Amino acid sequence: MRYCARPEKGLSYHQVNTAIEAAFREHGEGRVQMPPKVYITFPKGDFRTMPAYLPAQEIAGVKIVNVHPENREHGLPTVMAMTILIDPESGVPRAVLNATSLTDMRTGAAGAVAAKYLSPDREVTVGVIGSGRQAEAQVMALADVRPISRLRIWSRDGKNAGAMASRFPDLDAGATGLEQACDADVVITTTPSRAPLVENDWIRDGTHINAIGADAPGKQELDPRILLRARVFVDDLAQAVHSGEVNVPISRGIFPPDQIAGTLGEVVTGKKRRGRPDEVTVFDSTGLAIQDLAIARLALEGAEWIDLPFP
Amino acid sequence: MRYCARPEKGLSYHQVNTAIEAAFREHGEGRVQMPPKVYITFPKGDFRTMPAYLPAQEIAGVKIVNVHPENREHGLPTVMAMTILIDPESGVPRAVLNATSLTDMRTGAAGAVAAKYLSPDREVTVGVIGSGRQAEAQVMALADVRPISRLRIWSRDGKNAGAMASRFPDLDAGATGLEQACDADVVITTTPSRAPLVENDWIRDGTHINAIGADAPGKQELDPRILLRARVFVDDLAQAVHSGEVNVPISRGIFPPDQIAGTLGEVVTGKKRRGRPDEVTVFDSTGLAIQDLAIARLALEGAEWIDLPFP
Structure with a gap:
């Protein structure tokens, strides 16, 4: 052994x-x-x-x-x-x-796989909410599947966002405001928040969101209206309902579980896909064994x- | 680490x-x-x-x-x-x-704890069905809580029973027939059998049985009439119903789960105990984390x- x-x-x-x-x-x-x-x-x-x-x-x-x-x-x-x-x-x-x-890397990779199938198939702008280890992992994994034309990072402490940006010297990277970070082709949320941070109005049509932070009951990062408007994919149905981004809206009766469009596995196998190009897509990651x-x-x-x- | x-x-x-x-x-x-x-x-x-x-x-x-x-x-x-x-x-x-x-030792010890509380509190005769690693572990653990006046071992292959007996030179130990092994104060079953080996008639009043072998659905070693006649303790109720000695009789409707007298933990804490001295007691072990x-x-x-x- x-x-x-x-x-x-x-x-x-x-x-x-x-x-x-x-x-x-x-x-x-x-x-x-x-x-x-x-x-x-x-x-x-x-x-x-x-x-x-x-x-x-x-x-x-x-x-x-x-x-x-x-x-x-x-x-x-x-x-x-x-x-x-x-x-x-x-x-x-x-x-x-x-x-x-x-664990950091495999979570980053799940975001990259979701973006590969659900985000615009061209050079993308990226907004990241949170600047911890998982934020970096998401960007590094994403860079393998999409050229990144701009990287904007928001963190509660702006210094941390700037520090993370400096670790991507090959990209047009910088710290920004929360709303500005959401103006991107790919938005990645990686905070431990228990209240929505990202407002519905800030997300433009056609955006793909990797919702990574929520991984336990009570956690959420997105205005539930984003979920209602978007096509929502999860990694695993039972885990997402229990502890993913959808867990709070589902438990409050705001988001019906049958509105989940499918799993990332179904997207990869071609059974499910993005609808129109101007649709918002969300990948709700909880992390699978x-x-x-x-x-x-x-x-x-x-x-x-x-x-x-x-x- | x-x-x-x-x-x-x-x-x-x-x-x-x-x-x-x-x-x-x-x-x-x-x-x-x-x-x-x-x-x-x-x-x-x-x-x-x-x-x-x-x-x-x-x-x-x-x-x-x-x-x-x-x-x-x-x-x-x-x-x-x-x-x-x-x-x-x-x-x-x-x-x-x-x-x-x-794993062998902790299973042996569970049998010993059961015998400490449920078998006659004196020098005991012991019959063992099966002669594998777990049979030895049961005897070694038991020897710490009860003096053993006689050890009789049955195995499908008599040579194995004899070999096991020779590993207990300090005891009056020997190979024997299946029925003879059951004539003891403490009977220990340790086989992977899927059909009852021990007949009800062979078990005399006052015997304590450690039923160790059955640890998966479909396994059983005892005539279900022994369970119906005995006071049956389990290590964990859910695990025993699923995979212990009682699993087959319960699934066939022969043994009602509510006839389980309690858990070994309840015996150790004094909440449950043997009834009359001439009662047969069974400890059904599945193994706990x-x-x-x-x-x-x-x-x-x-x-x-x-x-x-x-x-």
Whole structure:
């Protein structure tokens, strides 16, 4: 059995996007096993256990990931993840991977896959709400599927937005106001907000939105009128209803769940698609275990490892 | 983060029984989080993901365990397990443990805890059905809570029963017939049988039975009339109904689930107990995630480890 402490080293978003797209394709074809995430709750956080199996790619395993919001005060990441890959043929655990950075990358890649199929197929302008690790991951993954003519970043603290912009020296990148960030072909929301930040009036026709931040009950970033106006795709129906961008509007009876247009897997397989070019599309990402297994398997191919005696 | 390849080294059943009893006590007090096991099925086997949290003991984590019956043909164990311990305070994974032997030991200890509370409180005669690793674990764990005056072992292949007996040189141990093995104060069944092996007539009044083998739908070792006649305790109600000794009789309508007397946790906490001395008692074990976490935590204290960089 192998342990990989830095499996993300050397991975390109081109590779990752390809692997994640393939995983969504399997999901869209109904060929994966992926039971709902299991939550264990602590006084100061939680951890989630995410098992899955992709038979076509012979990948099986479990991601375990915590969320402890107060960790930052003690110099620890809020979110840490570990993935265990299991050989479907024998059940032997093949590898344990530090999956904290892989989790960022696979989430970025899901946004890129959504944009590849749903955003205008040309050079795009991009607006990003939030400037954390996931904001950067989304832009890096997106840059692999679309040329980016302009990148505008809003953050509650403008300094952070400027700092993020400076990390994209090859792009026309800069900090901006919230409304201005929303004037783009692709809008990406990556905050932990529990109240809508993005107003409906700010989103012009034809925009594609990657709604990434909401991943737990009570979280939301978009004015629900955007969802009512848009064609909304989710990664997984049950997870999105429970904890995605749609969770609050659905629980309040504002957004009917049957208005969800489909899953990203159905988009990748061609079963579902954007309608008119001037339609607003939303991809509501909650994060799937199959993404974690796909990136872990990819990372394992090139990663340095420590050999662990097992069984 | 630590990796422990041989965490069972140096563990005594006295320590293990004590830790497992404490875990069942927490379960009986309703103070644990333990969602149902999650199954992923493969063409040739499956794996189960078992998360849990014992707040009183500050233990949290996940056991991952496979069952691949054809593995033996390739020189691999049928069952292999790994436990990940997570710090409830920060969510940091503290340790990954090879839990294959720990799984045997914690199952043995559950049988011992059941016998401690339900079998006659004196020197006992013991009959064991099956002679595999779990049969040995049950006897070793039991020997910590009851003096054993006689050990009789039945196995489909008598040679295996004799071989197991020879591994208990300090006991009056020997191979015997199936009916003779059932003539004991404590009867332990540890086979993968899918049809009853133990007949009702063979079990005398006052016997305590540890029914260990049945841990999946369709498995059973006891004549259902034994269950109807006995006071039946389970480790966890939902798991037992799904996959314990009672699963087949319940699914066939032979044994009503409301006839289950209670859980082992309720026995340990004194909420439930054996009735008359001449009553037959059955402990139906399916294996709980809290047992896995309790033994992992105990093992971690003394085990040799490899340091792994994380996060």
